[in-house]
Amino acid sequence: MRREEEFVELRPLLFSIAYRILGSVSEAEDAVQETWLRYEASPTQPVSVKAFLSATVSRIAIDVLRSARVRREVYAGRWFPEPLLADPYEDPERSAELADSLSTAALLLLERLSPLERAVFVLREVFGFGFAEVASAVGRSEAACRQLVVRARRHMDAGRARFETDHRERNELAGRFFDAFREGDVDGLRELLAADVQMVADSGGKAPQWGNGVFGAGNVARTLAAIVAPFARIGGVVEPHEVNGQPGAIFRDRDGKVVNTLTLDILDGQVQAIRAVINPDKLGHLGPVADTWTIVREANQARRRTD
Template identity: 50%
Template sequence: MTDPLAEHRPLAVAVAYRMLGSVADAEDVAQETLLRVHRELSAGTELTSPRGFVTAVATRLAIDRLRREKRRREEYIGPWLPEPMLVDTTVDVAGAAELADSLSTAFLVVLERLNPVERAVFLLRDVFDLPFAEVADVVGRSETNCRQILVRARRHVHDDRSRFATSGADRDALASRFFAAAQEGDVAGLVALLAEDATLTGDGGGKAMAFTEPLSGATTIARVLSAIFRRGRALGAQTELVTLNGQTGLLGRDPDGRIVFAMTLDIAEGRVEGILSLVNPDKLAHLGPVSDLGLRGWRRD
């Protein structure tokens, strides 16, 4: 029999993914959320707002999971990036394009600077638009305390995301031009699209070739990207424009079609502010078969 709560699964995944930055963990949280809701209904509990209950349970489970993973993330080798998501659950959840920015890789990286409760309060209030009374009930704090937490969280987020963001259509067009220039090895073209203080962040997790610290500077990044893609072409690799986290991104595949990397961009004020490249095979496995090309040295030139 079809689970009557299945319609709320996209919501549970959307909340959990924004909290955790992991597709697999978000799916686990969503499954546990629906099981708990099912148990409540089986026990005769009347849920006046199933969506509200799903949001609350998914958030609390995600907070617990973030706290348990604190040490693992602190010990992570190199920069940490969220797992890429090919399917935009925003459309299923809310049908609201304005939620897409909260799914972007760059935004999720910013959220990593918040503690679990700050992250929950910020997302529930500013992204999912829950009333303060409901937010307070979810995180177990007073409304007054939640308002204070939100002020701090907004300060952290807005300090990093205060720039004027490029519109969605312009952003995707710029991303397409940028990826084309990278594949063609057009250093001058890349420099023209990069902000002067742009950064390139690679997440290999200690398992694939990646820079242990972000690179900075338009010229440096343009030359490095040109070398990376030249090396990829020599190895027979192919690339594909896809929608990652609600925005235009790039998947790299080896000659057998297995995934080597997923790349997204942080674009603001008409320039590429950041390139976020994920090569950790553990974080790519949910997208399909993963290549060992990155392990052998895609980035060696």
């Protein structure tokens, strides 16, 4: 029972490490479960349980990521991480690093790193592990890990997105955005969008999406407004929610099933990017998932009846 209690206490940390390395809730949960099986089967008790479990979940996640990257190379359309509503791990001393690394934009930057660079960056820069612990976790020397961190940090800093740091202002603007969306207010939406805003979706080829994306304030505002009426006709509900540490929402059908998630990147009082995850394979951890093709068909039928 002692081992189980130790593992349960550290489980939030292990999941948070695995999720940032993998960008997948389901794969992170599997990595954590495999970590428990290896810990349970270990004949000896490690000196530091935290170090042992963190190293184990990191190695498992690296192996999973290597095979996952092959699949992502042939992924249909844009690939986004699976949406996470709340990070189970909290550390007041590293709250800024944890929050920044959870955003979709940061996770997409991490995708550009090699699996080893990604793991080393996450362990060192996000969770503050010492280089000795990082080296032990990934099976490299401390000197090699220092070089990996420098290289990874350079890549991350070059493309790092900036976000509104005032959460009150950020959330107030997000509230106005979703109010304008529900009302189908094109002008109201347009004034909240940056001129070069982009709206993109991850459907994985398994759900309708907006082609390669919608770009520019006018186009995005009109596209969003056009969604409102058909979505309302089939009893759809927009449920504002923080997603990956950023303002967003869960879209549900009349039965409460998840249609998609939406996240907003906000900076300088404007929405800079809108990202939707529509791929049903990435939404199951949020609850029962709706059939988006059926929703589109029902919405079109409802529109024809009212025309």
